[in-house]
Amino acid sequence: MAVKVPKYVIPGQPIVPILSTSSTPSTPSTSSTSSTSSTTKIQYEPGKNCRIDTVKHKGTNIPCIVSSVLGRVTISKVDLSSSSSSSSSAAAAAATSENNGKDKYNDVSMGDTGNPGGENVDVDVYQVTVVSKNDPSFNVVENVENVENVDVPEPTKFSMSTPSEHDIVLARVTKITTSRIHVEILIIESHSSSGSTGSTGTVGGSTAADDDGKIQTRKLMTNLIPAESGETFRGIIRSQDIRSTNRDTVQTWNCFQPGDIIKAEVISLGDGVNYYLSTAKDELGVIMARSAVGGVGVGGGASGGSQGGELMCAVDWEHMVGLNSGVIEPRKCAKPL
Amino acid sequence: MNVIDRRRNLGPADAQPLVFAAPTKQQTQSKNNKTSKEEPTSKKVFIETGTIKTSNGSAYLEHDKTIIMCSIYGPRPNFTRSFNDQATMKIGVSFANFIPVENLSIKSTNSINNVNNNGEAGATTSAESQSLEVSRNELEQLIQQFCFTNYQNLILLQNYPKSSLEIMIQVVSLNSQHSFIQLLSDILNCVNVALVDSGLQCKSMASCGYFKSSQSKEQSSKGDVELLVNMASDQNEILGVYCDLNDYDEQFKKGFEQCVExxxxxxTELAAYFLGCIAGSNQ
Structure with a gap:
Protein backbone atom coordinates (compact mmCIF):
# COMPACT_ATOMS: atom_id res chain seq x y z
CA MET A 1 0.00 0.00 0.00
CA ALA A 2 1.47 3.29 -1.04
CA VAL A 3 2.07 5.85 1.67
CA LYS A 4 0.33 9.11 1.00
CA VAL A 5 2.38 12.06 2.15
CA PRO A 6 0.68 15.38 2.85
CA LYS A 7 2.01 18.35 0.94
CA TYR A 8 1.44 20.92 3.67
CA VAL A 9 1.54 20.13 7.35
CA ILE A 10 0.83 21.80 10.66
CA PRO A 11 2.85 21.27 13.84
CA GLY A 12 2.34 17.82 15.29
CA GLN A 13 0.96 16.32 12.12
CA PRO A 14 2.34 12.88 11.23
CA ILE A 15 3.94 12.85 7.80
CA VAL A 16 5.05 9.31 7.15
CA PRO A 17 6.04 6.23 9.21
CA ILE A 18 9.77 5.78 9.57
CA LEU A 19 9.69 2.42 7.83
CA SER A 20 7.60 1.60 4.84
CA THR A 21 7.33 -1.37 2.58
CA SER A 22 5.62 0.43 -0.22
CA SER A 23 6.94 0.04 -3.71
CA THR A 24 7.01 3.72 -4.55
CA PRO A 25 6.96 6.63 -2.15
CA SER A 26 4.42 9.20 -3.18
CA THR A 27 6.43 12.31 -2.59
CA PRO A 28 4.69 15.64 -2.75
CA SER A 29 7.88 17.39 -3.68
CA THR A 30 9.72 17.12 -6.92
CA SER A 31 13.11 16.92 -5.32
CA SER A 32 13.37 13.17 -5.44
CA THR A 33 12.94 10.42 -7.91
CA SER A 34 11.08 7.21 -7.31
CA SER A 35 13.39 4.37 -8.06
CA THR A 36 12.17 1.55 -5.86
CA SER A 37 11.13 -1.91 -6.74
CA SER A 38 8.49 -4.00 -5.03
CA THR A 39 11.03 -5.65 -2.74
CA THR A 40 12.63 -2.49 -1.49
CA LYS A 41 12.11 -1.16 1.96
CA ILE A 42 12.00 2.55 2.50
CA GLN A 43 13.39 4.21 5.55
CA TYR A 44 12.55 7.81 6.34
CA GLU A 45 14.80 9.99 8.44
CA PRO A 46 13.80 13.25 10.12
CA GLY A 47 15.41 16.31 8.65
CA LYS A 48 15.00 19.94 9.46
CA ASN A 49 11.84 20.86 11.38
CA CYS A 50 10.94 17.21 11.83
CA ARG A 51 11.19 14.72 14.65
CA ILE A 52 10.26 11.13 15.39
CA ASP A 53 7.20 10.59 17.55
CA THR A 54 4.94 7.68 18.30
CA VAL A 55 1.46 7.94 16.93
CA LYS A 56 -1.30 5.67 18.13
CA HIS A 57 -3.39 4.34 15.30
CA LYS A 58 -6.08 1.73 15.85
CA GLY A 59 -4.53 0.58 19.09
CA THR A 60 -0.98 0.22 17.80
CA ASN A 61 1.89 2.60 18.35
CA ILE A 62 3.56 3.58 15.09
CA PRO A 63 6.81 5.59 15.05
CA CYS A 64 6.33 8.38 12.55
CA ILE A 65 8.06 11.44 11.22
CA VAL A 66 6.15 14.33 12.73
CA SER A 67 6.31 17.94 11.67
CA SER A 68 7.32 20.63 14.15
CA VAL A 69 6.33 23.71 12.18
CA LEU A 70 3.77 24.89 9.69
CA GLY A 71 5.17 24.44 6.21
CA ARG A 72 5.71 22.36 3.10
CA VAL A 73 6.98 18.80 3.06
CA THR A 74 9.96 17.90 0.93
CA ILE A 75 11.43 14.43 0.67
CA SER A 76 14.85 13.86 -0.79
CA LYS A 77 16.85 10.73 -1.28
CA VAL A 78 19.93 10.23 0.86
CA ASP A 79 22.91 8.92 -1.04
CA LEU A 80 24.76 6.84 1.50
CA SER A 81 27.32 5.50 -0.95
CA SER A 82 28.90 8.90 -1.46
CA SER A 83 28.45 10.41 1.95
CA SER A 84 31.91 11.89 1.88
CA SER A 85 31.11 14.05 -1.09
CA SER A 86 29.26 17.30 -0.98
CA SER A 87 25.56 17.55 -0.45
CA SER A 88 24.95 19.19 -3.76
CA SER A 89 26.82 16.57 -5.66
CA ALA A 90 25.08 13.87 -3.67
CA ALA A 91 21.70 15.28 -4.52
CA ALA A 92 22.62 15.62 -8.16
CA ALA A 93 23.94 12.11 -8.23
CA ALA A 94 20.80 10.82 -6.61
CA ALA A 95 18.74 12.61 -9.19
CA THR A 96 20.66 11.45 -12.21
CA SER A 97 21.37 7.90 -11.21
CA GLU A 98 18.34 5.92 -10.28
CA ASN A 99 19.93 3.17 -8.25
CA ASN A 100 22.64 5.21 -6.69
CA GLY A 101 20.99 5.63 -3.31
CA LYS A 102 20.25 1.97 -2.77
CA ASP A 103 22.42 0.31 -0.19
CA LYS A 104 22.64 -3.14 1.20
CA TYR A 105 21.53 -3.20 4.79
CA ASN A 106 21.57 -6.08 7.15
CA ASP A 107 18.09 -6.82 8.34
CA VAL A 108 19.26 -7.34 11.92
CA SER A 109 20.80 -3.93 12.01
CA MET A 110 17.57 -2.46 10.81
CA GLY A 111 15.72 -4.12 13.64
CA ASP A 112 13.66 -6.34 11.40
CA THR A 113 13.46 -9.65 13.21
CA GLY A 114 11.04 -11.20 10.80
CA ASN A 115 13.73 -12.26 8.36
CA PRO A 116 16.23 -14.49 10.14
CA GLY A 117 19.51 -15.71 8.80
CA GLY A 118 21.22 -12.39 8.18
CA GLU A 119 19.88 -11.97 4.67
CA ASN A 120 20.52 -8.57 3.16
CA VAL A 121 17.58 -6.35 2.43
CA ASP A 122 17.55 -3.43 0.03
CA VAL A 123 16.76 -0.23 1.85
CA ASP A 124 16.26 3.18 0.36
CA VAL A 125 16.79 6.05 2.75
CA TYR A 126 14.84 9.25 2.33
CA GLN A 127 15.10 12.38 4.37
CA VAL A 128 11.93 14.22 5.26
CA THR A 129 12.18 17.95 5.83
CA VAL A 130 9.59 20.61 6.34
CA VAL A 131 10.23 24.03 4.86
CA SER A 132 8.74 26.52 7.27
CA LYS A 133 6.43 29.17 5.89
CA ASN A 134 8.79 31.78 7.32
CA ASP A 135 11.76 30.30 5.51
CA PRO A 136 12.98 32.33 2.52
CA SER A 137 13.04 29.20 0.40
CA PHE A 138 9.35 28.52 0.99
CA ASN A 139 8.26 30.57 -2.00
CA VAL A 140 10.88 29.27 -4.39
CA VAL A 141 9.25 27.89 -7.49
CA GLU A 142 9.74 24.16 -7.65
CA ASN A 143 9.37 23.37 -11.33
CA VAL A 144 11.46 25.63 -13.49
CA GLU A 145 12.57 25.32 -17.05
CA ASN A 146 15.56 27.60 -16.87
CA VAL A 147 17.51 27.67 -13.67
CA GLU A 148 19.18 30.96 -14.47
CA ASN A 149 15.87 32.76 -14.30
CA VAL A 150 15.02 31.54 -10.83
CA ASP A 151 14.50 34.40 -8.45
CA VAL A 152 16.30 33.73 -5.22
CA PRO A 153 14.29 35.43 -2.49
CA GLU A 154 15.93 37.97 -0.32
CA PRO A 155 16.61 37.01 3.28
CA THR A 156 13.94 39.27 4.64
CA LYS A 157 12.57 36.96 7.29
CA PHE A 158 14.13 36.82 10.66
CA SER A 159 15.70 33.61 11.62
CA MET A 160 13.92 30.96 13.62
CA SER A 161 17.07 29.00 14.19
CA THR A 162 20.29 29.30 16.07
CA PRO A 163 23.77 28.49 14.78
CA SER A 164 24.70 24.86 15.14
CA GLU A 165 27.83 22.88 14.50
CA HIS A 166 29.18 22.80 10.92
CA ASP A 167 27.08 25.78 9.91
CA ILE A 168 28.77 28.28 7.63
CA VAL A 169 28.19 31.77 8.93
CA LEU A 170 29.02 35.30 7.90
CA ALA A 171 30.33 37.40 10.75
CA ARG A 172 31.79 40.80 11.44
CA VAL A 173 35.03 41.19 13.39
CA THR A 174 34.54 43.39 16.43
CA LYS A 175 37.72 43.01 18.41
CA ILE A 176 41.11 41.35 18.03
CA THR A 177 43.56 40.26 20.66
CA THR A 178 46.78 38.32 20.38
CA SER A 179 45.05 35.04 21.10
CA ARG A 180 41.56 35.34 19.70
CA ILE A 181 39.25 37.18 17.35
CA HIS A 182 35.86 38.37 18.59
CA VAL A 183 33.09 38.45 16.01
CA GLU A 184 29.35 38.94 15.85
CA ILE A 185 27.44 36.44 13.74
CA LEU A 186 25.25 38.06 11.13
CA ILE A 187 23.99 35.38 8.81
CA ILE A 188 23.80 31.61 8.55
CA GLU A 189 24.64 30.89 4.97
CA SER A 190 23.57 27.29 4.79
CA HIS A 191 21.88 25.14 7.33
CA SER A 192 22.99 21.90 5.75
CA SER A 193 25.54 19.71 7.46
CA SER A 194 27.71 19.63 4.42
CA GLY A 195 30.86 20.58 6.23
CA SER A 196 33.70 21.94 4.19
CA THR A 197 32.05 21.51 0.87
CA GLY A 198 28.87 23.29 1.74
CA SER A 199 30.26 26.74 1.23
CA THR A 200 31.01 26.62 -2.44
CA GLY A 201 28.05 28.78 -3.34
CA THR A 202 28.05 32.49 -3.74
CA VAL A 203 27.00 34.82 -1.01
CA GLY A 204 23.75 35.66 -2.66
CA GLY A 205 22.63 32.07 -2.88
CA SER A 206 22.75 29.60 -5.68
CA THR A 207 20.71 26.86 -7.18
CA ALA A 208 21.57 23.71 -8.96
CA ALA A 209 19.41 21.57 -11.11
CA ASP A 210 19.38 18.10 -12.51
CA ASP A 211 18.57 17.08 -16.04
CA ASP A 212 14.85 17.52 -15.47
CA GLY A 213 15.28 21.12 -14.42
CA LYS A 214 14.37 20.51 -10.81
CA ILE A 215 16.06 22.42 -8.07
CA GLN A 216 18.18 20.15 -5.96
CA THR A 217 20.16 22.34 -3.64
CA ARG A 218 19.67 25.85 -2.45
CA LYS A 219 22.03 28.04 -0.53
CA LEU A 220 20.07 30.75 1.17
CA MET A 221 21.07 33.19 3.79
CA THR A 222 19.18 33.33 7.02
CA ASN A 223 19.28 36.63 8.80
CA LEU A 224 20.24 36.36 12.45
CA ILE A 225 19.97 40.00 13.34
CA PRO A 226 16.97 40.52 15.61
CA ALA A 227 14.53 43.20 14.66
CA GLU A 228 14.49 45.38 17.71
CA SER A 229 17.26 44.59 20.10
CA GLY A 230 20.05 44.59 17.55
CA GLU A 231 21.95 42.06 19.61
CA THR A 232 23.59 39.30 17.68
CA PHE A 233 25.12 35.97 18.52
CA ARG A 234 28.77 36.36 19.40
CA GLY A 235 31.65 34.17 18.39
CA ILE A 236 35.34 33.62 18.97
CA ILE A 237 38.03 32.46 16.60
CA ARG A 238 41.02 31.19 18.54
CA SER A 239 44.41 31.83 17.01
CA GLN A 240 44.97 28.12 16.41
CA ASP A 241 41.70 27.92 14.47
CA ILE A 242 42.51 30.69 12.02
CA ARG A 243 44.45 28.58 9.57
CA SER A 244 45.33 24.92 9.26
CA THR A 245 49.11 25.32 8.76
CA ASN A 246 51.68 26.91 11.05
CA ARG A 247 49.11 27.26 13.77
CA ASP A 248 51.63 28.25 16.41
CA THR A 249 52.97 31.24 14.52
CA VAL A 250 49.70 32.88 13.68
CA GLN A 251 49.59 36.62 14.24
CA THR A 252 45.97 37.56 14.61
CA TRP A 253 46.46 41.20 13.59
CA ASN A 254 47.87 40.03 10.28
CA CYS A 255 44.81 37.91 9.57
CA PHE A 256 41.83 40.05 10.55
CA GLN A 257 41.01 43.62 11.43
CA PRO A 258 37.92 45.02 13.16
CA GLY A 259 35.13 45.58 10.67
CA ASP A 260 36.08 42.78 8.31
CA ILE A 261 33.30 40.56 7.05
CA ILE A 262 34.42 36.98 7.27
CA LYS A 263 33.10 33.57 6.42
CA ALA A 264 33.63 30.97 9.14
CA GLU A 265 32.44 27.59 10.27
CA VAL A 266 30.89 26.87 13.63
CA ILE A 267 33.00 24.20 15.32
CA SER A 268 31.43 24.32 18.76
CA LEU A 269 28.58 25.87 20.65
CA GLY A 270 31.21 27.23 22.99
CA ASP A 271 30.49 28.68 26.37
CA GLY A 272 27.55 30.65 27.64
CA VAL A 273 28.33 33.71 25.58
CA ASN A 274 30.40 32.84 22.52
CA TYR A 275 30.26 30.32 19.74
CA TYR A 276 33.60 28.91 18.64
CA LEU A 277 34.34 29.46 14.98
CA SER A 278 37.09 28.39 12.63
CA THR A 279 38.50 29.70 9.37
CA ALA A 280 41.01 26.89 8.87
CA LYS A 281 39.89 26.05 5.35
CA ASP A 282 40.58 27.52 1.96
CA GLU A 283 37.11 28.86 1.37
CA LEU A 284 36.90 30.46 4.81
CA GLY A 285 38.35 33.79 5.82
CA VAL A 286 37.91 37.45 4.98
CA ILE A 287 35.49 38.07 2.12
CA MET A 288 35.12 41.82 2.45
CA ALA A 289 37.41 44.37 4.07
CA ARG A 290 38.28 48.01 3.98
CA SER A 291 41.76 49.37 4.25
CA ALA A 292 43.00 51.16 7.32
CA VAL A 293 44.67 53.86 5.22
CA GLY A 294 43.95 55.46 1.91
CA GLY A 295 40.26 55.75 2.46
CA VAL A 296 38.01 58.57 1.45
CA GLY A 297 36.23 60.60 4.09
CA VAL A 298 35.68 59.40 7.60
CA GLY A 299 38.32 57.28 9.21
CA GLY A 300 40.91 57.57 6.55
CA GLY A 301 43.79 57.52 8.97
CA ALA A 302 45.38 54.61 10.68
CA SER A 303 43.36 55.27 13.81
CA GLY A 304 40.12 55.10 11.91
CA GLY A 305 40.17 51.36 11.64
CA SER A 306 39.18 49.36 8.61
CA GLN A 307 35.63 50.64 8.52
CA GLY A 308 36.42 53.96 6.97
CA GLY A 309 38.90 52.96 4.30
CA GLU A 310 38.44 51.93 0.74
CA LEU A 311 37.24 48.55 -0.35
CA MET A 312 39.90 45.93 -0.92
CA CYS A 313 40.03 42.72 -2.87
CA ALA A 314 42.15 39.65 -2.39
CA VAL A 315 45.27 39.22 -4.48
CA ASP A 316 46.51 36.03 -2.85
CA TRP A 317 45.81 33.92 0.21
CA GLU A 318 47.37 36.39 2.62
CA HIS A 319 47.02 39.85 1.09
CA MET A 320 44.34 42.25 -0.01
CA VAL A 321 44.87 45.34 -2.10
CA GLY A 322 42.96 48.59 -2.26
CA LEU A 323 41.12 49.08 -5.52
CA ASN A 324 42.21 52.68 -6.08
CA SER A 325 45.17 53.40 -3.88
CA GLY A 326 46.86 50.05 -4.26
CA VAL A 327 47.60 49.78 -0.58
CA ILE A 328 48.33 46.22 0.47
CA GLU A 329 47.26 44.83 3.82
CA PRO A 330 47.63 41.34 5.26
CA ARG A 331 44.49 39.27 5.70
CA LYS A 332 43.52 35.62 5.84
CA CYS A 333 41.57 35.66 2.61
CA ALA A 334 38.79 33.32 1.66
CA LYS A 335 38.87 31.54 -1.64
CA PRO A 336 36.68 33.64 -3.92
CA LEU A 337 33.67 31.79 -5.30
CA MET B 1 -43.42 83.32 52.52
CA ASN B 2 -42.42 83.70 48.97
CA VAL B 3 -43.41 80.63 46.97
CA ILE B 4 -42.11 81.80 43.64
CA ASP B 5 -39.84 79.27 41.97
CA ARG B 6 -36.84 81.53 41.59
CA ARG B 7 -34.49 78.83 40.47
CA ARG B 8 -36.85 77.47 37.86
CA ASN B 9 -36.77 74.02 39.31
CA LEU B 10 -40.38 73.39 38.57
CA GLY B 11 -40.51 74.86 35.16
CA PRO B 12 -43.25 77.02 33.80
CA ALA B 13 -46.65 76.57 35.32
CA ASP B 14 -48.25 75.82 31.99
CA ALA B 15 -45.65 73.32 30.83
CA GLN B 16 -46.87 70.00 29.47
CA PRO B 17 -44.88 66.80 29.74
CA LEU B 18 -43.55 65.16 26.60
CA VAL B 19 -45.52 62.14 25.48
CA PHE B 20 -43.94 59.75 23.03
CA ALA B 21 -45.96 57.61 20.71
CA ALA B 22 -46.41 54.05 21.94
CA PRO B 23 -44.51 51.47 19.87
CA THR B 24 -46.65 49.41 17.60
CA LYS B 25 -46.79 45.65 17.83
CA GLN B 26 -44.89 45.16 14.57
CA GLN B 27 -41.98 47.32 15.73
CA THR B 28 -41.67 45.41 18.98
CA GLN B 29 -41.48 42.09 17.17
CA SER B 30 -38.81 43.27 14.75
CA LYS B 31 -36.73 44.60 17.61
CA ASN B 32 -36.90 41.29 19.40
CA ASN B 33 -35.90 39.44 16.28
CA LYS B 34 -32.94 41.75 15.77
CA THR B 35 -31.80 41.22 19.33
CA SER B 36 -31.91 37.49 18.96
CA LYS B 37 -29.80 37.69 15.82
CA GLU B 38 -27.22 39.99 17.33
CA GLU B 39 -26.66 37.90 20.39
CA PRO B 40 -26.19 34.31 19.43
CA THR B 41 -25.43 31.77 22.06
CA SER B 42 -21.76 31.47 21.06
CA LYS B 43 -19.88 34.56 19.93
CA LYS B 44 -17.68 34.41 16.89
CA VAL B 45 -13.94 34.74 17.25
CA PHE B 46 -11.92 36.92 14.90
CA ILE B 47 -8.26 36.01 14.51
CA GLU B 48 -5.55 37.63 12.43
CA THR B 49 -1.91 36.64 12.22
CA GLY B 50 1.17 38.66 11.39
CA THR B 51 -0.13 41.93 12.77
CA ILE B 52 3.20 42.96 14.29
CA LYS B 53 5.81 42.98 11.55
CA THR B 54 8.84 43.38 13.77
CA SER B 55 8.11 40.22 15.70
CA ASN B 56 8.80 36.66 14.68
CA GLY B 57 5.15 35.77 15.06
CA SER B 58 2.06 37.58 16.21
CA ALA B 59 -1.67 37.13 16.50
CA TYR B 60 -4.70 39.33 17.12
CA LEU B 61 -7.79 37.79 18.70
CA GLU B 62 -11.13 39.48 19.14
CA HIS B 63 -13.90 37.69 20.97
CA ASP B 64 -17.02 39.53 22.07
CA LYS B 65 -15.35 42.88 22.74
CA THR B 66 -12.33 41.24 24.32
CA ILE B 67 -9.22 42.04 22.29
CA ILE B 68 -5.91 40.30 22.88
CA MET B 69 -2.63 40.68 21.02
CA CYS B 70 0.30 38.35 21.29
CA SER B 71 3.77 38.71 19.82
CA ILE B 72 6.64 36.27 19.94
CA TYR B 73 10.29 37.23 19.69
CA GLY B 74 13.17 34.88 19.36
CA PRO B 75 15.31 32.93 19.43
CA ARG B 76 17.47 35.80 20.61
CA PRO B 77 20.99 35.58 21.96
CA ASN B 78 21.01 34.90 25.65
CA PHE B 79 24.11 36.30 27.25
CA THR B 80 24.51 34.36 30.43
CA ARG B 81 27.74 33.12 31.87
CA SER B 82 26.57 29.55 32.15
CA PHE B 83 25.97 27.40 29.12
CA ASN B 84 22.27 26.83 28.45
CA ASP B 85 21.57 23.73 26.43
CA GLN B 86 18.03 24.89 25.77
CA ALA B 87 16.26 28.16 25.30
CA THR B 88 14.93 30.11 28.22
CA MET B 89 11.37 31.26 27.87
CA LYS B 90 10.06 34.55 29.15
CA ILE B 91 6.41 35.48 29.19
CA GLY B 92 5.15 39.00 29.70
CA VAL B 93 1.50 39.83 30.33
CA SER B 94 0.19 43.36 30.42
CA PHE B 95 -3.29 44.78 30.72
CA ALA B 96 -4.03 48.09 29.11
CA ASN B 97 -4.21 50.88 31.64
CA PHE B 98 -7.83 51.78 31.05
CA ILE B 99 -9.14 48.25 31.50
CA PRO B 100 -11.06 47.76 34.75
CA VAL B 101 -9.90 44.51 36.28
CA GLU B 102 -12.19 44.68 39.30
CA ASN B 103 -14.63 42.30 37.66
CA LEU B 104 -11.95 39.68 37.20
CA SER B 105 -12.11 37.76 40.42
CA ILE B 106 -10.59 34.38 40.99
CA LYS B 107 -11.85 31.80 43.39
CA SER B 108 -9.82 30.65 46.32
CA THR B 109 -10.26 26.99 45.46
CA ASN B 110 -8.10 27.20 42.37
CA SER B 111 -5.16 24.88 42.38
CA ILE B 112 -2.73 27.51 41.17
CA ASN B 113 -4.01 30.29 43.35
CA ASN B 114 -0.67 31.08 44.89
CA VAL B 115 -0.65 34.81 44.47
CA ASN B 116 -0.84 37.15 47.41
CA ASN B 117 -4.46 38.04 47.92
CA ASN B 118 -5.19 41.39 49.42
CA GLY B 119 -8.69 40.69 50.59
CA GLU B 120 -12.04 39.17 49.91
CA ALA B 121 -14.78 40.90 48.02
CA GLY B 122 -17.79 40.17 45.88
CA ALA B 123 -20.54 37.66 46.25
CA THR B 124 -19.62 34.02 46.49
CA THR B 125 -21.41 31.57 44.32
CA SER B 126 -21.03 28.70 46.65
CA ALA B 127 -20.47 28.13 50.30
CA GLU B 128 -16.97 26.74 49.90
CA SER B 129 -15.50 28.92 47.21
CA GLN B 130 -14.83 32.58 47.74
CA SER B 131 -14.22 35.19 45.10
CA LEU B 132 -11.01 37.03 45.73
CA GLU B 133 -10.35 40.35 44.19
CA VAL B 134 -6.78 40.62 43.08
CA SER B 135 -4.76 43.47 41.79
CA ARG B 136 -3.62 44.01 38.25
CA ASN B 137 -0.10 42.81 38.93
CA GLU B 138 -1.31 39.67 40.62
CA LEU B 139 -3.54 38.86 37.70
CA GLU B 140 -0.66 39.32 35.32
CA GLN B 141 1.53 37.07 37.43
CA LEU B 142 -1.12 34.41 37.56
CA ILE B 143 -1.61 34.38 33.79
CA GLN B 144 2.14 34.41 33.32
CA GLN B 145 2.66 31.39 35.54
CA PHE B 146 -0.11 29.42 33.92
CA CYS B 147 1.14 30.19 30.41
CA PHE B 148 4.68 29.27 31.38
CA THR B 149 3.71 25.83 32.63
CA ASN B 150 1.62 25.31 29.50
CA TYR B 151 4.17 26.25 26.89
CA GLN B 152 7.27 24.92 28.60
CA ASN B 153 6.30 21.46 27.47
CA LEU B 154 4.90 22.46 24.11
CA ILE B 155 7.80 24.37 22.56
CA LEU B 156 10.88 22.32 21.69
CA LEU B 157 13.23 24.46 23.72
CA GLN B 158 16.11 22.02 23.36
CA ASN B 159 16.36 22.91 19.67
CA TYR B 160 17.35 26.47 20.53
CA PRO B 161 20.43 26.39 22.75
CA LYS B 162 21.98 29.55 24.14
CA SER B 163 18.98 31.64 23.27
CA SER B 164 15.85 33.09 24.76
CA LEU B 165 12.26 33.23 23.60
CA GLU B 166 9.88 35.97 24.61
CA ILE B 167 6.11 35.79 24.48
CA MET B 168 4.42 39.12 25.01
CA ILE B 169 0.68 39.13 25.73
CA GLN B 170 -1.35 42.33 25.69
CA VAL B 171 -4.97 42.56 26.79
CA VAL B 172 -6.11 45.55 24.77
CA SER B 173 -9.78 45.46 25.60
CA LEU B 174 -11.92 43.45 27.97
CA ASN B 175 -15.60 42.67 27.97
CA SER B 176 -16.86 43.37 31.45
CA GLN B 177 -19.13 40.35 31.27
CA HIS B 178 -16.23 37.98 30.76
CA SER B 179 -14.81 36.08 33.67
CA PHE B 180 -11.19 35.43 34.42
CA ILE B 181 -11.24 31.88 33.08
CA GLN B 182 -12.89 32.98 29.86
CA LEU B 183 -10.24 35.64 29.43
CA LEU B 184 -7.55 33.07 30.12
CA SER B 185 -8.90 30.74 27.45
CA ASP B 186 -8.85 33.58 24.91
CA ILE B 187 -5.27 34.40 25.87
CA LEU B 188 -4.19 30.79 25.45
CA ASN B 189 -5.83 30.55 22.05
CA CYS B 190 -4.15 33.78 20.95
CA VAL B 191 -0.74 32.48 22.02
CA ASN B 192 -1.41 29.16 20.30
CA VAL B 193 -2.08 30.92 17.01
CA ALA B 194 0.95 33.17 17.40
CA LEU B 195 3.17 30.17 18.04
CA VAL B 196 2.13 28.57 14.77
CA ASP B 197 2.67 31.86 12.97
CA SER B 198 6.12 32.33 14.46
CA GLY B 199 7.53 29.10 13.06
CA LEU B 200 8.99 28.01 16.37
CA GLN B 201 9.35 24.27 16.60
CA CYS B 202 6.56 22.84 18.73
CA LYS B 203 5.39 19.38 19.59
CA SER B 204 1.98 20.12 18.24
CA MET B 205 -0.53 22.85 17.56
CA ALA B 206 -2.40 23.53 20.76
CA SER B 207 -5.92 24.76 21.24
CA CYS B 208 -7.94 25.69 24.28
CA GLY B 209 -11.53 24.77 25.07
CA TYR B 210 -13.80 26.63 27.48
CA PHE B 211 -16.90 25.51 29.33
CA LYS B 212 -19.36 27.33 31.54
CA SER B 213 -22.32 25.57 33.00
CA SER B 214 -24.68 28.53 32.63
CA GLN B 215 -24.00 28.57 28.93
CA SER B 216 -25.44 25.14 28.58
CA LYS B 217 -28.44 26.17 30.68
CA GLU B 218 -27.59 23.76 33.42
CA GLN B 219 -28.06 25.39 36.73
CA SER B 220 -26.66 23.41 39.57
CA SER B 221 -27.09 23.96 43.23
CA LYS B 222 -23.45 24.93 43.58
CA GLY B 223 -23.63 27.71 41.05
CA ASP B 224 -21.83 28.24 37.76
CA VAL B 225 -18.94 26.02 36.86
CA GLU B 226 -16.11 27.28 34.68
CA LEU B 227 -13.38 25.20 33.21
CA LEU B 228 -10.74 25.41 30.52
CA VAL B 229 -8.52 22.76 29.01
CA ASN B 230 -5.52 23.47 26.81
CA MET B 231 -4.94 20.54 24.47
CA ALA B 232 -1.70 19.81 22.70
CA SER B 233 -2.34 17.20 20.06
CA ASP B 234 -4.71 14.64 18.71
CA GLN B 235 -3.30 12.17 21.18
CA ASN B 236 -5.29 13.86 23.97
CA GLU B 237 -2.23 15.37 25.53
CA ILE B 238 -3.28 18.02 28.01
CA LEU B 239 -1.07 21.02 28.65
CA GLY B 240 -3.08 22.67 31.37
CA VAL B 241 -6.41 22.67 33.18
CA TYR B 242 -7.88 25.60 35.10
CA CYS B 243 -11.11 25.26 37.01
CA ASP B 244 -12.88 26.69 40.00
CA LEU B 245 -14.42 23.52 41.31
CA ASN B 246 -14.42 22.11 44.79
CA ASP B 247 -15.67 18.66 44.00
CA TYR B 248 -14.54 16.72 41.02
CA ASP B 249 -17.91 15.20 40.45
CA GLU B 250 -20.02 14.38 37.46
CA GLN B 251 -20.33 18.02 36.55
CA PHE B 252 -16.59 18.36 36.29
CA LYS B 253 -16.41 15.30 34.08
CA LYS B 254 -19.09 16.66 31.80
CA GLY B 255 -17.44 20.04 31.60
CA PHE B 256 -14.09 18.47 30.92
CA GLU B 257 -15.42 16.46 28.02
CA GLN B 258 -17.10 19.55 26.64
CA CYS B 259 -13.82 21.46 26.86
CA VAL B 260 -12.00 18.74 24.99
CA GLU B 261 -14.62 18.78 22.27
CA THR B 268 -9.78 21.74 13.27
CA GLU B 269 -10.84 25.22 12.26
CA LEU B 270 -7.35 26.60 12.81
CA ALA B 271 -5.67 23.79 10.90
CA ALA B 272 -7.94 24.32 7.92
CA TYR B 273 -7.24 28.05 8.02
CA PHE B 274 -3.47 27.71 8.22
CA LEU B 275 -3.24 25.01 5.58
CA GLY B 276 -5.42 27.06 3.27
CA CYS B 277 -3.23 30.10 3.82
CA ILE B 278 0.08 28.45 3.03
CA ALA B 279 -1.34 26.50 0.12
CA GLY B 280 -2.59 29.76 -1.37
CA SER B 281 0.63 31.64 -0.76
CA ASN B 282 2.77 28.89 -2.25
CA GLN B 283 1.00 28.77 -5.59
Missing part, protein backbone atom coordinates in the same frame (compact mmCIF):
# COMPACT_ATOMS: atom_id res chain seq x y z
CA UNK B 262 -14.39 22.56 21.99
CA UNK B 263 -10.62 22.41 21.80
CA UNK B 264 -10.68 19.80 19.05
CA UNK B 265 -13.24 21.77 17.11
CA UNK B 266 -11.21 24.93 17.41
CA UNK B 267 -8.06 23.15 16.35
Missing amino acids: NAKEFK
